[in-house]
Amino acid sequence: MAVDLGKMSDLLIAGKVEDVSNMVQEAIDDGMDSSEILQGGLIAGMDVVGQRFKACEMYIPEVLRSAKAMSAGMIKLRPLLIESGAKTAGTFVIGTVKGDLHDIGKNLVAMMFEGAGFNVVNLGIDLDTQVFVDAVKEHKPELLGMSALLTTTMPRMGEVINALKEAGIRDQVKIMVGGAPVTDEYAKEIGADIYGANAASSVDKGREALGD
Amino acid sequence: MKSVMPDMQPMNQTVQETPQFRVLTEDQIEQIYFAALDVLERIGSRVHHDEALKLFRSSGDAVVSEDKRVRVPASLVERALKSYPRKITLKGRNGKRSVALQKDHVYFGTGSDLPFTYDRKTGERRRTTYKDVVDAGRIVDYLDQYDFFMSHGIVGDAPNPQTYDRHQFMAMLEGCTKPMVVTSVDGEGLEDLWKMACVLQGGEEEFRLNPMFVAYIEPISPLTNDVTAVEKLLFAAEKGIPAMYTPCPSSGATAPATIAGMLVQSLAETLLAIVLCHLKKPGMPLIMGGVTTVMDMRTTTYSYGAPELSLASAANTDISKWLKLIMFSTGGCSDSKCLDEQAAIESTISNLTAFLSGANLVHDVGYIDSGVNASLESLVMNNEIIGMVRQVGKGVKTDEEHLALKVIDEVGPGGEFVTHDHTYEHWREWFLPKLMDRSDWETWNNEGAKSMSERIDEETQRILDTHEPLPIDDAAKKELKAIIDAAEKRHS
């Protein structure tokens, strides 16, 4: 019997991490097409989660549980998707700039992107400019995120952008910035592509910028 | 009996007939305390500071692991706890020892470092500047319900992020003569602020007896202590500068989603500092703190308006009293983006709860937009709220004079009290509104039909137009400037 993708979506919406992971494996073993599993099972589920979040029917802890289920499924699917040349959401590298120890906002953004099917590399906090440059070279992400919660550290984001320019890799990646003192205007000023005010809206903006 | 000064009105006293308010029973406090001790013995707290690690290692009691986790046996914590002062009196540059931090004495003040200022006229926000900090200082200096000043805004136009704290302190001193709570960039920054304060207090020794400020220092929840925070703490210990180590956990994000769990964790964070400062220099004036709130699960906002903030803070104050520590708490703040009904509601609830709980320093009054926007108007509004709150806190006196049996007898059935001597003597014990309007419809209309909001704007403007704080004399100003210039030079 073919794996029921509707049920997979429901389990994902209900945040059943292990069940989703097992079901993805079953589907793969069954020979189902990886893109079909992704679209019909995981993404269909996350779309509902997104709608319910906007309608105040689901809240952050529930959304993150579903995101975890999504990411558990993606661990199994990603190699197959890449092999088959199917389009995946891409890689998202994120970190908090030098001198800044604020962590949790950046982590929430990272988790939400995982939930959207991205391969997320979370570099941590208090990061030197070079760490961002090296990470862009190493992971070749579609999207780079930087977080700064202090007016005193936010200029570091501009420094990273300049360093990426100097390294000749600025144009390989879309750059997204966020944090309490950051504004849309400031993001433009330092040459970032996207300003993200919160985790949920950032995912929408990120996808949009990548042409999804 | 004449009424006592509002800022000298202790809470939770049985002798003085104030309302009785507590959140936790003694058994509950003990459960939380023992759990926190367990956290320090089993889980520990990470410390990113070499001297501190050395102090823990050489204590012979604490255990430091490879990953910089420090675990501390209960016996050492309990020894350390005994060494802290139960009273610290702050003296402003106005020469008044006006803030006597001791059990159940409640003082109100602002918060610090707000990156934006909300402009009511345009409805827009802009980056906060030096002048904004001076202006906030002048408002706090003028208004009677404020006892201490934190910068409210951040001096966004300072030349260098590494030295902005010196400029910020200068702006605070220019605007306000009351005692302060100061934030600093690092240990070196705190040292400069302390030197500046010593200029005004008459030297290092006088500062020790009459400290002008408390240094604001925070760990990183959960259970992490970064290098600059520890650096400040150790410097404060060395010099006997009053300091607080105030965890800012958000329940459900950087702390357990249950209030008790959040209290256990933040108490463990506090106790680690208690031990560290004790090892550095027993008896330093350390203050317990905590901005204990929830992360809003819809917006991810660190909430300054949640009722859980008030409840958890009051519980934390109960714990502080049981530990015989002075408490730094939170009130008068809001998640609202502007100064509106939401701001008024949230400010009122947290001010009232903090006051009734008997927290010693209630800060963040005037914060809007969850600690991001500054608002001078919010400071003016909160002054009125705090006045009302303090009035509730006065409680009901029931001595012979106040039971007024004699007066009831004299007036008798069908008489009036307005002209009685007893009324003449006692009515001034009541709260006298400054901004609340109690007039009739006709009068209110004739006077321009002004809303509370408009009255707040006018009062704010009036204070800004008229209030000039006691100036700093030129010689002292020169010395202060020299300290700032030296810092600029070092960091250029």
Ligand code: B12
């Ligand atoms: C909690 C907190 C802390 C904690 C952080 C603990 C931790 N584990 O992260 C501690 C106690 C360590 C801390 C320390 C300090 N803090 Co602090 N802190 C806060 C506070 C109250 C809440 C931050 C928070 O957790 N919010 C909840 C999370 C979930 O939201 P968020 O971080 O904003 O992230 C969301 C969005 O911004 C966005 N986002 C964030 N990053 C990114 C990145 C990308 C790419 C995208 C797309 C989106 C995005 O999405 C996130 C999720 O929705 C803020 C006030 C505020 N409202 O921001 C002050 C605040 C940021 N801190 C401030 C200050 C002053 C400090 C200190 C300097 C205090 C001091 N003098 O010691 C130190 C600095 C330490 C350092 N070197 O970094 C000021 C900043 C002022 C300024 N200079 O601009 C603020 C505004 C408060 C204030 N008015 O004083 N702080």
